[in-house]
Amino acid sequence: MRTTAIPVVVSVLSLVALMLPSILFLAGRMELPTVKWIMLLATVVWFAAATPWMWKQSG
Amino acid sequence: MAEQKPQETTGGSEFEREPVPPDRLLGFKSFIGMYAGEHTAGTELMIGPLFVAAGVSAFDVVVGLIAGNVLAVLSWVFLCAPIATRARLTLYYQLEKICGRRLVTLYNLANGVMFCFLAGAMVTVSATALGVWFKFPMPELNDLYPNSIGWVLAVLACGAMISLVAAYGYKVVSKIANVAAPWMVLVFIAFGLVGLRQFIDATGTQIASLDDLWTLARTSIWKGGDPLPGQVKFTFWHVMFFAWFCNMAVHVGMSDLSVLRFAKKSWYAVASGAGMFLGHYLAWLAASILYAFQMHQDPGNTKVLPGPLAYQAAGLAGLLCVIIAGWTTANPTIYRAGLAFQAIVPKSSRFRVTLITGAIATVAAMFPALAMKLNDFVALYGLLLMPMGAVIFVDFWLIPKFGLRSSYAEWSGHRFNWAAFAAWVVTLAVCLGIVFIVGRWILYFVALPGWFIASGVYIVLSRVYQRQVPLPAAKG
Numbered sequence: 001m002r003t004t005a006i007p008v009v010v011s012v013l014s015l016v017a018l019m020l021p022s023i024l025f026l027a028g029r030m031e032l033p034t035v036k037w038i039m040l041l042a043t044v045v046w047f048a049a050a051t052p053w054m055w056k057q058s059g
Numbered sequence: 060m061a062e063q064k065p066q067e068t069t070g071g072s073e074f075e076r077e078p079v080p081p082d083r084l085l086g087f088k089s090f091i092g093m094y095a096g097e098h099t100a101g102t103e104l105m106i107g108p109l110f111v112a113a114g115v116s117a118f119d120v121v122v123g124l125i126a127g128n129v130l131a132v133l134s135w136v137f138l139c140a141p142i143a144t145r146a147r148l149t150l151y152y153q154l155e156k157i158c159g160r161r162l163v164t165l166y167n168l169a170n171g172v173m174f175c176f177l178a179g180a181m182v183t184v185s186a187t188a189l190g191v192w193f194k195f196p197m198p199e200l201n202d203l204y205p206n207s208i209g210w211v212l213a214v215l216a217c218g219a220m221i222s223l224v225a226a227y228g229y230k231v232v233s234k235i236a237n238v239a240a241p242w243m244v245l246v247f248i249a250f251g252l253v254g255l256r257q258f259i260d261a262t263g264t265q266i267a268s269l270d271d272l273w274t275l276a277r278t279s280i281w282k283g284g285d286p287l288p289g290q291v292k293f294t295f296w297h298v299m300f301f302a303w304f305c306n307m308a309v310h311v312g313m314s315d316l317s318v319l320r321f322a323k324k325s326w327y328a329v330a331s332g333a334g335m336f337l338g339h340y341l342a343w344l345a346a347s348i349l350y351a352f353q354m355h356q357d358p359g360n361t362k363v364l365p366g367p368l369a370y371q372a373a374g375l376a377g378l379l380c381v382i383i384a385g386w387t388t389a390n391p392t393i394y395r396a397g398l399a400f401q402a403i404v405p406k407s408s409r410f411r412v413t414l415i416t417g418a419i420a421t422v423a424a425m426f427p428a429l430a431m432k433l434n435d436f437v438a439l440y441g442l443l444l445m446p447m448g449a450v451i452f453v454d455f456w457l458i459p460k461f462g463l464r465s466s467y468a469e470w471s472g473h474r475f476n477w478a479a480f481a482a483w484v485v486t487l488a489v490c491l492g493i494v495f496i497v498g499r500w501i502l503y504f505v506a507l508p509g510w511f512i513a514s515g516v517y518i519v520l521s522r523v524y525q526r527q528v529p530l531p532a533a534k535g
Binding site for chain 2: 015018019021022023025026028032033035036037039040042043046047050051054055057
């Protein structure tokens with residue numbers, strides 16, 4: 001249970017981290033270069049964390 | 060634009076020649092995820108900008124897309140799903156029962172060719188991302204032919220990789236596509252948010268209310284006016300009909316019988332709304348905002364290139380999104396085109412057929428006209444396969460009311476129902492004739508009267524056909 005829950009939580013958080021910078025940029029609270037770096041980092045985390053459990057789920 | 064499924068021989072799919080049994084039916088949630096993933100494809104990054112190039116206004120695109128997408132969902136719910144959940148057969152088998160095996164083979168050929176070109180447009184989208192890294196000249200909006208060696212090599216590299224993977228490991232890519240889908244949808248939305256802020260900064264607009272936002276949309280993003288040279292002017296009606304019919308092959312054309320036959324209830328088809336309003340609303344609007352901003356900065360730069368557009372908005376994550384969106388959707392499209400062709404020549408090796416199919420798609424992708432006229436191509440694709448959807452609808456619901464027999468090919472043992480074939484050919488001849496006479500703009504509309512033409516011709520000719528064709532002795 002624990003081994004499954006952690007990657008799922010990390011995956012969800014990475015999606016939050018993917019969206020949040022663009023929302024902050026829209027609100028004028030973040031610079032675009034920072035947005036791009038955080039989105040890239042969130043992308044790497046998403047694929048690293050989500051691939052194992054989603055791979056299993058899709059059979 | 061969804062990567063669409065051929066119905067012929069979906070390798071390994073179940074219940075190809077029998078109804079789906081009750082214990083294998085799926086719940087509503089399965090369809091939401093599937094539709095949302097399928098309709099957020101690489102080509103959305105081409106279609107959104109092409110609306111701006113077509114001189115669309117804010118009201119026309121924002122409201123027209125809502126109307127068109129609602130009509131598309133209703134087409135799934137009221138045309139496709141009721142037949143799918145009653146017959147529970149694949150499109151291929153349903154058609155074979157009505158039209159006979161030989162006519163289905165012809166349908167496969169048409170479907171396979173269109174798949175090749177669709178995959179070509181997806182390869183084009185991926186190749187534009189390589190241009191950001193390698194800085195070779197990329198196609199202009201009105202280019203018909205490849206304009207640089209770098210472009211040809213980039214398409215060749217993308218096409219070769221996609222084709223090889225399709226031939227070797229289709230299932231792996233379909234899993235990657237599943238993993239990428241939620242991430243991709245959010246990156247698309249981020250494109251829109253970033254583009255919106257860039258517009259606010261570039262125009263110095265103060266946004267304090269929705270009214271201010273709407274004014275920005277009206278005056279700076281989707282300004283209306285004349286289309287760019289070579290583009291058809293898009294009004295509300297163009298947008299609505301385009302959104303409705305861009306997946307016509309799937310809903311009105313009944314391609315999704317194969318998907319919705321697994322639905323417990325026919326209303327589950329409303330799940331298609333997830334795909335329509337994420338992929339064909341948010342993603343199209345977001346991509347069009349990026350292109351409008353490019354035009355705002357440099358009105359002379361009319362290139363529709365998803366790679367550079369995504370890179371300026373979201374950096375490397377955006378570029379990855381373009382590559383993965385193009386790749387994960389081109390891959391199954393090439394694979395399925397290969398299956399369609401293989402159904403015509405069953406003894407050929409699937410590996411070889413997929414590679415040849417990929418090669419054709421790659422060559423098509425080198426010609427930018429395919430992607431730059433994607434809206435026209437998509438409309439044509441729907442039109443081409445729609446008449447067979449009308450034949451299925453009429454055969455299922457109406458033919459018995461006229462004292463005729465449904466699934467006549469199965470009942471009579473005939474392999475070629477020429478009434479269905481004539482309905483297909485006559486409809487296409489009339490619709491394309493109208494397009495040639497009246498002009499390209501009407502391509503987006505002719506499919507609607509075309510559906511009624513196909514239905515009428517099929518009913519009338521079935522009366523003649525079912526009377527004239529002698530039955531095998533064993534049939535009564």
